[in-house]
Amino acid sequence: MSAIIFRLALRNIFRQKLRTAITLSAIMFGVTGLILSSGFIQDIFVQLGEAIIHSQTGHIQVFKQDFLEKGSRKPEQFVIDRAGARVAQLQSVDGIELVAARLDFAGLLNNGRRDLAVIGEGIEPDKEKRIGSYMMITEGRALADEDVFGILLGQGVAANLGLRPGDFVTILANTADGTLNSLELEVIGIFQSFSKDYDARAVRIPLTAAQELLATNGANLIVMTLTETPLTGAAQARVDDALAGSGLESKNWRELSDFYDKTVQLYDRQFGILQWIILVMVLLSVVNSVNMSAFERQAEFGTLLALGNRPREVFMILLAENLMLGLIGASAGVLLGVALAALISGIGIPMPPPPNANVGYTALIRIVPSALLTAWLVGFSATVIAVLFPARRIARTPIVDALRQAT
Numbered sequence: 001m002s003a004i005i006f007r008l009a010l011r012n013i014f015r016q017k018l019r020t021a022i023t024l025s026a027i028m029f030g031v032t033g034l035i036l037s038s039g040f041i042q043d044i045f046v047q048l049g050e051a052i053i054h055s056q057t058g059h060i061q062v063f064k065q066d067f068l069e070k071g072s073r074k075p076e077q078f079v080i081d082r083a084g085a086r087v088a089q090l091q092s093v094d095g096i097e098l099v100a101a102r103l104d105f106a107g108l109l110n111n112g113r114r115d116l117a118v119i120g121e122g123i124e125p126d127k128e129k130r131i132g133s134y135m136m137i138t139e140g141r142a143l144a145d146e147d148v149f150g151i152l153l154g155q156g157v158a159a160n161l162g163l164r165p166g167d168f169v170t171i172l173a174n175t176a177d178g179t180l181n182s183l184e185l186e187v188i189g190i191f192q193s194f195s196k197d198y199d200a201r202a203v204r205i206p207l208t209a210a211q212e213l214l215a216t217n218g219a220n221l222i223v224m225t226l227t228e229t230p231l232t233g234a235a236q237a238r239v240d241d242a243l244a245g246s247g248l249e250s251k252n253w254r255e256l257s258d259f260y261d262k263t264v265q266l267y268d269r270q271f272g273i274l275q276w277i278i279l280v281m282v283l284l285s286v287v288n289s290v291n292m293s294a295f296e297r298q299a300e301f302g303t304l305l306a307l308g309n310r311p312r313e314v315f316m317i318l319l320a321e322n323l324m325l326g327l328i329g330a331s332a333g334v335l336l337g338v339a340l341a342a343l344i345s346g347i348g349i350p351m352p353p354p355p356n357a358n359v360g361y362t363a364l365i366r367i368v369p370s371a372l373l374t375a376w377l378v379g380f381s382a383t384v385i386a387v388l389f390p391a392r393r394i395a396r397t398p399i400v401d402a403l404r405q406a407t
Contacts (some may be wrong), residue, residue, distance in 0.1 A: 040363060055132055125144050131225050185205060326379065
């Protein structure tokens with residue numbers, strides 16, 4: 001397009017201030033809506049992922065092969081021998097921030113009156129305080145390394161058995177050779193994670209107590225955390241190299257959390273539909289504005305054709321106008337979206353607990369560069385596409401019919 005066409009287009013845009021403002025508003029609100037909705041959904045993904053990582057899974061877990069499929073029924077058969085040496089080895093892997101051992105078991109918890117089937121974890125308390133930063137202690141306190149025979153109860157377990165910090169309970173479990181063993185433990189605290197189901201059946205005790213209960217010196221799981229969650233893939237590859245030939249396998253937090261992946265897939269589909277809806281809304285708004293403008297300016301275009309301008313040049317003038325409108329509207333929409341995202345994030349959006357969860361959270365609007373680019377492209381593309389049919393129709397209108405509009 002020549003510079004003359006762009007100058008004419010720019011003059012026409014500012015000549016029709018009201019219609020230009022209406023068109024720009026439609027583009028801006030569409031782009032801003034995409035940025036805010038995308039940022040909100042991205043925040044859900046990030047906060048849900050961090051809650052899973054820092055209340056249950058860590059970033060990466062290492063265990064014996066087939067542990068995920070069979071270990072929940074017989075965890076004592078999937079014990080990693082010399083777990084301490086393996087923890088020390090993995091701690092030296094580049095990018096790993098913290099490594100802790102866990103020993104899973106299933107058993108019965110008795111409060112002196114009745115039993116409750118529970119799933120248990122033997123943990124290294126001081127390390128788990130750093131891993132489980134999203135796990136909230138609602139009563140009592142967190143386990144410490146010196147609490148050799150202490151126990152943390154999930155909120156649902158404590159409510160079911162009517163237990164409080166300071167009470168004593170007995171836990172029974174099978175050892176690796178099939179014999180029954182028991183320990184008397186003091187309730188140190190009651191915890192609440194992001195998962196209501198987990199809290200209804202989970203207990204945590206020191207790793208040394210779990211090893212005594214199961215008559216082993218090993219662990220089922222080695223849990224690792226990283227400095228940053230996006231580094232998970234690269235760190236897992238290095239962990240796999242360190243584990244080569246050991247009979248152990250690693251899984252990252254997404255592979256361990258089917259719920260997270262299903263949530264991401266659901267929201268991705270919903271957001272994809274939302275993008276199409278906004279695209280169509282912007283398209284219809286701009287088409288309407290362009291059609292009205294073109295109808296009112298029919299005589300103007302007829303005069304241009306009568307003066308010897310070719311239909312292609314008329315088409316290019318209209319296209320140039322909408323290119324500028326799309327560029328200005330989409331860019332202004334991005335700026336408005338970023339400003340509103342920052343403002344809303346500064347205030348926060350109180351959210352109720354998600355499905356299967358206990359705890360609400362404060363949502364933010366995350367500014368994601370790829371989402372900004374997508375929103376800009378949607379606004380710009382819709383504006384350009386909207387003009388193609390009206391501009392083509394006007395350019396093909398006979399000169400006589402176009403000039404008749406002037407009378």
